[in-house]
Amino acid sequence: xxxxxxxxxxxxxxxxxxxxxxxxxxxxxxxxxxxxxxxxxxxxxxxxxxxxxxxxxxxxxxxxxxxxxxxxxxxxxxxxxxxxxxxxxxxxxxxxxxxxxxxxxxxxxxxxxxxxxxxxxxxxxxxxxxxxxxxxxxxxxxxxxxxxxxxxxxxxxxxxxxxxxxxxxxxxxxxxxxxxxxxxxxxxxxxxxxxxxxxxxxxxxxxxxxxxxxxxxxxxxxxxxxxxxxxxxxxxxxxxxxxxxxxxxxxxxxxxxxxxxxxxxxxxxxxxxxxxxxxxxxxxxxxxxxxxxxxxxxxxxxxxxxxxxxxxxxxxxxxxxxxxxxxxxxxxxxxxxxxxxxxxxxxxxxxxxxxxxxxxxxxxxxxxxxxxxxxxxxxxxxxx
Amino acid sequence: xxxxxxxxxxxxxxxxxxxxxxxxxxxxxxxxxxxxxxxxxxxxxxxxxxxxxxxxxxxxxxxxxxxxxxxxxxxxxxxxxxxxxxxxxxxxxxxxxxxxxxxxxxxxxxxxxxxxxxxxxxxxxxxxxxxxxxxxxxxxxxxxxxxxxxxxxxxxxxxxxxxxxxxxxxxxxxxxxxxxxxxxxxxxxxxxxxxxxxxxxxxxxxxxxxxxxxxxxxxxxxxxxxxxxxxxxxxxxxxxxxxxxxxxxxxxxxxxxxxxxxxxxxxxxxxxx
Numbered sequence: 233x234x235x236x237x238x239x240x241x242x243x244x245x246x247x248x249x250x251x252x253x254x255x256x257x258x259x260x261x262x263x264x265x266x267x268x269x270x271x272x273x274x275x276x277x278x279x280x281x282x283x284x285x286x287x288x289x290x291x292x293x294x295x296x297x298x299x300x301x302x303x304x305x306x307x308x309x310x311x312x313x314x315x316x317x318x319x320x321x322x323x324x325x326x327x328x329x330x331x332x333x334x335x336x337x338x339x340x341x342x343x344x345x346x347x348x349x350x351x352x353x354x355x356x357x358x359x360x361x362x363x364x365x366x367x368x369x370x371x372x373x374x375x376x377x378x379x380x381x382x383x384x385x386x387x388x389x390x391x392x393x394x395x396x397x398x399x400x401x402x403x404x405x406x407x408x409x410x411x412x413x414x415x416x417x418x419x420x421x422x423x424x425x426x427x428x429x430x431x432x433x434x435x436x437x438x439x440x441x442x443x444x445x446x447x448x449x450x451x452x453x454x455x456x457x458x459x460x461x462x463x464x465x466x467x468x469x470x471x472x473x474x475x476x477x478x479x480x481x482x483x484x485x486x487x488x489x490x491x492x493x494x495x496x497x498x499x500x501x502x503x504x505x506x507x508x509x510x511x512x513x514x515x516x517x518x519x520x521x522x523x524x525x526x527x528x529x530x531x532x533x534x535x536x537x538x539x540x541x542x543x544x545x546x547x548x549x550x551x552x553x554x555x556x557x558x559x560x561x562x563x564x565x566x567x568x569x570x571x572x573x574x575x576x577x578x579x580x581x582x583x584x585x586x587x588x589x590x591x592x593x594x595x596x597x598x599x600x601x602x603x604x605x606x607x608x609x610x611x612x613x614x615x616x
Numbered sequence: 617x618x619x620x621x622x623x624x625x626x627x628x629x630x631x632x633x634x635x636x637x638x639x640x641x642x643x644x645x646x647x648x649x650x651x652x653x654x655x656x657x658x659x660x661x662x663x664x665x666x667x668x669x670x671x672x673x674x675x676x677x678x679x680x681x682x683x684x685x686x687x688x689x690x691x692x693x694x695x696x697x698x699x700x701x702x703x704x705x706x707x708x709x710x711x712x713x714x715x716x717x718x719x720x721x722x723x724x725x726x727x728x729x730x731x732x733x734x735x736x737x738x739x740x741x742x743x744x745x746x747x748x749x750x751x752x753x754x755x756x757x758x759x760x761x762x763x764x765x766x767x768x769x770x771x772x773x774x775x776x777x778x779x780x781x782x783x784x785x786x787x788x789x790x791x792x793x794x795x796x797x798x799x800x801x802x803x804x805x806x807x808x809x810x811x812x813x814x815x816x817x818x819x820x821x822x823x824x825x826x827x828x829x830x831x832x833x834x835x836x837x838x839x840x841x842x843x844x845x846x847x848x849x850x851x852x853x854x855x856x857x858x859x860x861x862x863x864x865x866x867x868x869x870x871x872x873x874x875x876x877x878x879x880x881x882x883x884x885x886x887x888x889x
Binding site: 269270271272273274358359478481482483486488489492493498499500524565569570571572573574575576577 | 668683750753754755758759761763764765766777779780781784788789790791792793795856857859860
């Protein structure tokens with residue numbers, strides 16, 4: 233009896249599914265993320281914004297379209313690509329034509345409080361975005377005074393979507409208004425049909441704009457550096473690079489406890505012994521209120537690190553040499569220093585010049601040259 | 617079309633009803649299970665450990681504090697006169713991280729057969745076959761990665777990271793990383809890997825269970841015991857790092873094996889009434 237019912241139930245399901253299918257309209261095509269065996273399986277994608285081919289394409293246009301600023305005058309254009317350059321691993325980098333110090337300015341001319349973070353492999357980070365991890369799925373906050381985002385229920389602070397509206401209204405970035413952005417984008421003829429393909433109708437609204445851009449950003453994945461090819465057995469490292477790798481992945485120089493794994497970051501938060509006096513209101517303490525989080529920041533991924541300087545949240549180091557010199561003999565203790573900075577008593581790891589060269593040689597194997605020109609992430613050729 | 621769907625829905629509905637009623641009859645003959653919640657507690661000198669507090673003194677007389685403890689427990693087995701129960705859930709591996717409070721409880725939702733139990737056996741860390749390179753791709757477990765050149769194919773992950781500070785001979789606050797995992801010894805250009813995981817069996821008493829009980833079973837890590845008995849651990853002698861120091865790791869392992877773990881007060885919650 234049981235079996236018969238099960239069978240009829242199963243057949244019923246099949247039939248129902250069949251009927252359903254023929255009536256449903258063709259929607260956007262789900263985007264398939266590559267299955268990279270050594271990267272996390274848990275992707276940071278909110279349930280209400282699944283990734284689709286059409287959404288990603290729209291997002292790519294908006295990411296590169298300076299009119300996202302809600303203005304059309306040549307001097308008032310700004311979008312994500314104004315600060316996040318593909319050629320620099322989607323960081324600002326040393327050689328930005330406009331932001332020559334490597335620190336971006338918004339349209340109102342003021343500096344952003346921190347230096348830029350690169351936009352690669354963000355879909356694998358489930359531990360919070362920004363240097364201080366403020367943008368995080370469990371953040372109950374709506375809006376943000378510091379970024380001039382109103383405390384309304386749709387302005388959550390949970391994911392990449394949130395960063396889009398922050399960018400638009402933040403006085404240190406676009407310094408614009410959401411209404412103006414929506415207005416300008418909806419009046420550009422290419423967009424309404426693209427919104428229709430991605431979201432089912434031509435309506436342009438801020439939710440759709442943020443969703444599309446976030447979808448695109450999530451697809452920026454980097455695993456083609458020399459180091460990753462080495463992991464996959466496709467290439468070999470030079471002797472210097474291998475020695476550098478051993479320094480990196482051992483307690484000798486010990487970088488891997490914080491920047492380890494295949495993403496070159498644990499995405500955990502640490503005070504890495506740069507200071508004994510702390511003045512930045514946007515450290516991890518500013519988010520959690522836990523005194524032990526003073527001067528604490530997220531360890532960034534070191535993929536493309538050769539291109540993502542100036543280094544640290546405040547850009548204090550201009551070159552990789554300066555960074556390595558710091559870890560070698562520039563450490564400063566404070567009550568908040570993380571114990572993984574275990575060479576504090578000697579002010580650092582105390583590396584020889586040759587060891588520093590080796591470590592830097594290894595860090596340079598983390599550059600993903602293919603990503604820097606990958607057409608999937610590049611500015612659409614018909615967008616000017 | 618619509619009427620066809622309606623009929624189908626009706627058939628489906630009836631089917632589900634019929635199925636659930638069948639199931640009700642079945643429970644009488646199924647194995648009697650209890651729920652098991654294993655709590656992993658960290659103690660300092662007999663009390664719940666206070667993190668980031670420079671209030672502890674080890675056997676060697678070092679004043680120290682603990683910042684965080686991250687470790688793997690695996691192959692948990694409950695044994696009694698008539699029954700041996702091995703957890704199968706999650707490959708019998710659990711990760712504990714004092715920065716992630718929810719990891720301190722492992723709920724064995726598959727249940728445990730009703731029986732009397734007199735001991736619990738656990739493996740500290742991961743046995744060779746469970747410690748393969750690349751086994752964990754997702755955080756937080758993936759962040760326990762142990763370097764390949766000192767761990768080999770079956771030394772993929774730290775067994776434990778216990779980080780803190782001690783006050784050294786010069787009265788300076790020094791970080792220490794008490795990290796345990798597969799050891800490596802180099803001799804004549806050859807590297808030999810040494811498995812350092814261990815099993816302990818801890819006596820306990822669980823009796824007179826009835827089905828639907830929940831057993832709350834605290835497993836206590838006694839932090840100070842890892843730094844004494846039989847081996848006195850002097851941070852000033854050992855220094856801040858031990859991952860490539862098999863002699864030191866062995867000392868820590870032997871201490872942990874001896875009295876690093878104990879069982880706390882077991883609670884049985886009865887849900888019958």
